[in-house]
Every structure is written in structure tokens, then in C-alpha cells.
Amino acid sequence: MKNNFISERIQNIKPSPTMEVTSKARELKEAGHDIIGLGAGEPDFDTPTHIKEAAIQAIKQGKTKYTAVDGIPELKEAIIDKFARENKLLYNKNEVSVATGGKQVLYNAFQATLNKGDQVIIPAPYWVSYPDMVILAQGTPVFIETKKENNFKMTVDMLKKVINEKTKWIVLNSPSNPTGTCYTKEELTEIGNLLEKYENILILTDDIYEKIIYENFTFSTIAEAVPNLKARTLTVNGVSKAFSMTGWRIGYAGGPESLIKSMAKIQSQSTSNPTSISQYAALKALTSSCSFLEENNSIFLKRRNLILELVNSSKGLASNIPSGAFYIFPSCEGLIGLKTAKGNTINNSSDFSKYLLEEAGVAVVPGLAFGLENFFRISYATSDEILEEAGVRIYNACKQLT
Numbered sequence: 001m002k003n004n005f006i007s008e009r010i011q012n013i014k015p016s017p018t019m020e021v022t023s024k025a026r027e028l029k030e031a032g033h034d035i036i037g038l039g040a041g042e043p044d045f046d047t048p049t050h051i052k053e054a055a056i057q058a059i060k061q062g063k064t065k066y067t068a069v070d071g072i073p074e075l076k077e078a079i080i081d082k083f084a085r086e087n088k089l090l091y092n093k094n095e096v097s098v099a100t101g102g103k104q105v106l107y108n109a110f111q112a113t114l115n116k117g118d119q120v121i122i123p124a125p126y127w128v129s130y131p132d133m134v135i136l137a138q139g140t141p142v143f144i145e146t147k148k149e150n151n152f153k154m155t156v157d158m159l160k161k162v163i164n165e166k167t168k169w170i171v172l173n174s175p176s177n178p179t180g181t182c183y184t185k186e187e188l189t190e191i192g193n194l195l196e197k198y199e200n201i202l203i204l205t206d207d208i209y210e211k212i213i214y215e216n217f218t219f220s221t222i223a224e225a226v227p228n229l230k231a232r233t234l235t236v237n238g239v240s241k242a243f244s245m246t247g248w249r250i251g252y253a254g255g256p257e258s259l260i261k262s263m264a265k266i267q268s269q270s271t272s273n274p275t276s277i278s279q280y281a282a283l284k285a286l287t288s289s290c291s292f293l294e295e296n297n298s299i300f301l302k303r304r305n306l307i308l309e310l311v312n313s314s315k316g317l318a319s320n321i322p323s324g325a326f327y328i329f330p331s332c333e334g335l336i337g338l339k340t341a342k343g344n345t346i347n348n349s350s351d352f353s354k355y356l357l358e359e360a361g362v363a364v365v366p367g368l369a370f371g372l373e374n375f376f377r378i379s380y381a382t383s384d385e386i387l388e389e390a391g392v393r394i395y396n397a398c399k400q401l402t
Contacts, residue, residue: 013132017369018377021353025363036390037363038378041177042246043326047281048292051243054284058277067273070264071098071252075279078286079252082237086210087224089235091254097263098282100274102208102238102251104267107133109204109234109253110169112262114139118168123154124371125329127177127206131371139168143371148331151320152179153187156194169202170195172222175209178370178377179329180304180322182213185220192226202259203233208251211242211293213324214301231256241325242293243285250274250282300326303380303387310391311378315398326381329367333374338401346401349376360397362390 021039083089099105114137131141146152174183223230238251316334349366367375
């Protein structure tokens with residue numbers, strides 16, 4: 001039977017590839033297969049105890065009712081303080097939005113602003129959900145294909161070539177998912193100086209991995225680098241990654257009041273407020289010590305170096321060194337055209353990812369999901385022991401290709 005009741009808009013949308021990989025790995029594990037999943041984009045650390053205790057106290061105190069649609073006042077104040085303290089960005093409560101994860105913040109923003117035919121510039125590789133969110137809002141994604149040789153960074157010259165009268169948004173993501181690439185303040189200033197000339201273009205900066213950075217890299221966000229852009233920049237963040245709160249679903253943003261108000265209108269007719277208990281947990285996260293982050297980042301750095309060494313010593317693979325987040329994005333171009341022991345040809349990253357899953361028991365995400373073929377993403381948000389075993393399996397699997 002045809003699904004004629006499903007809208008054309010939805011039929012054009014793909015399920016999240018990263019969630020698909022994680023789900024497939026879980027299914028195979030449950031069926032008794034020895035699978036190592038390196039597809040999930042979440043820390044393996046537990047939520048810090050003091051944050052969990054704050055949530056328990058919120059429950060005990062009866063803070064379990066509806067709240068203001070886009071966040072409790074106390075949490076908004078904490079977000080305002082965070083932006084001022086860490087990013088030198090000054091907002092008031094009417095310029096702050098709290099939603100059910102950073103993903104909903106982005107969704108709300110596109111729904112609130114895009115008209116049919118509006119274009120959104122997205123550097124590739126990109127987080128898998130950006131393009132489909134744009135399409136759902138009847139916008140048109142426009143991709144800038146970055147290069148491994150330039151550490152997957154969008155340049156001013158690349159941007160100049162695609163900006164036109166239909167451009168509504170430009171999306172930035174630093175540290176990047178899937179590459180771990182980070183833009184310096186100087187690089188953001190260059191991009192920002194160009195965007196100052198285009199007064200009708202909005203800037204969306206996804207800073208969700210802000211606190212997961214390595215080797216003394218100094219994080220900067222574009223409205224801090226070029227203050228004149230603050231009035232048309234949506235600075236998006238959340239507690240999921242740094243605070244190991246992926247399942248708590250709290251994201252937030254600072255931006256122009258008219259945009260924030262429109263985003264709240266979208267949210268009021270969809271999910272309404274984020275979970276009250278999660279909001280109080282996020283409040284605790286943003287108003288207490290983050291000393292645990294130093295240890296967590298030290299562990300992530302060790303894991304990064306471990307998996308980089310194993311991958312870069314493997315036949316046909318080569319990865320840049322990321323400065324943040326918890327991913328590497330190796331090229332598998334050196335394996336394209338080779339054959340498996342069963343006689344199957346590796347034609348692209350999807351073939352290679354399938355080969356790793358079926359023959360080595362390692363689940364990774366093919367680069368096509370992120371808009372760049374012949375690469376694949378590995379999440380190293382797992383233990384040293386698991387990473388080492390996965391690295392050895394990948395090494396041996398590559399060695400067997402001829």
C-alpha cells in the first residue's frame with residue numbers, strides 16, 4: 001500500500017545517519033554479534049553527581065509543572081551570566097531561548113525565519129541534521145565543500161562565491177562535528193569582516209562543543225570576534241556535551257529579541273517548555289564549578305591520540321589532528337578501488353563502513369552522511385580498551401584489502 005498520507009516534505013527527509021548507525025550496532029549486539037560502536041556522538045562519562053542531585057531536589061520540591069515556554073527565569077539568568085563571563089556577549093532575558101536540546105533551538109530558528117527559496121550556506125562536512133532542518137523549513141541548503149588540506153575550514157574566498165540575494169543564513173560550527181576543527185579568533189574575524197557587508201544575512205553559530213578543546217586552543221565565537229554582528233547572530237550552545245547531559249535535552253541560545261520571540265512562538269505550538277527537572281539540572285551545571293572538565297578533556301586527549309595513531313598507521317587511511325570535540329574524520333581515499341576477501345569492491349565510504357561493520361565488527365559513520373565522500377567519522381567517546389581493540393580491528397581490516 002502506498003503511503004499517500006505522508007507529505008512530500010517528509011518523504012524528502014532522511015533519518016539521522018548517526019542514529020541509524022548506533023541503532024544498527026545495538027541491534028547486532030543484542031543479536032549476539034561482537035560489535036564495537038564508534039558512531040554515537042555523546043560522552044561516555046556520567047552526568048556529574050551535583051547536577052543529578054539538583055534534579056532530585058527539584059523533584060522533591062515539586063518543581064514538576066509547566067514552566068515558561070522558553071525557559072525558567074533563573075536558568076535564563078545563568079545563561080546570560082555564562083555568555084557575559086565566557087564569551088563577552090551581553091544579553092537580556094528577552095534575547096535568550098531555552099529549548100529541548102540544541103537541535104530544537106536550530107529547528108525553531110529555521111522554522112521562524114525561512115521562506116520558500118531562502119538559502120542557507122552550510123560548510124561541508126557538516127553535522128547531519130543541518131540540511132534536513134533547512135529543507136523542513138522549505139529553505140534550500142547551499143554547501144561549501146571544504147578541503148582536508150585546509151583542515152576542513154571555510155575561507156572568505158569560498159564564502160564570496162556562494163553568497164547571493166537569496167542567502168538568509170550562514171552556519172558555523174566550531175569545534176566541528178564531524179572533524180573536530182576549530183576556527184581561531186583571527187579566522188572568525190576574517191569571515192565576520194566579510195559578513196559585515198551583507199546586512200540581511202543572519203549567522204548561526206553552533207558552539208555546543210565549546211568546552212571540549214585541546215592543547216591550549218583558545219575558543220572564540222563570531223559575535224565576540226566581530227561585535228557588530230551580534231545583532232544578527234544566533235549563538236547556540238547547551239549542556240549535552242560538556243556536562244555529559246545528552247539525555248537531559250537542554251539547549252539554549254542568545255540572539256536578537258525579534259528572532260528569540262518568534263522561536264518561542266514556534267516552541268509554544270510544538271513541544272512547549274523543556275522538561276522542568278532538566279532545566280533545574282542545567283541551572284546547577286551553569287552555576288557551579290566546571291573543574292571536572294579539565295580531567296575529562298585530558299582523558300579525551302589521550303583517547304584522541306590513541307585512535308589517531310592506530311588509524312594513521314592503517315593502510316589507506318589518513319586523519320587530520322582535531323583541536324576539539326571527540327571525533328576524528330579520516331580519509332579512506334587510499335582504499336577506494338580495492339577489493340575485500342569476498343571480492344567486493346570498496347567504491348566509497350559507505351562501502352568501507354559496511355565492510356568494517358560486517359567483517360571487523362566496528363560501527364563508524366560514512367562521510368557521505370556529513371556531505372563529504374571518501375571520509376568516515378569515528379567517535380572516541382569511549383574507553384581506551386575499546387578504542388584500542390577497535391583500532392586493531394580497523395588496522396587488520398584495511399590490511400586485508402587488496
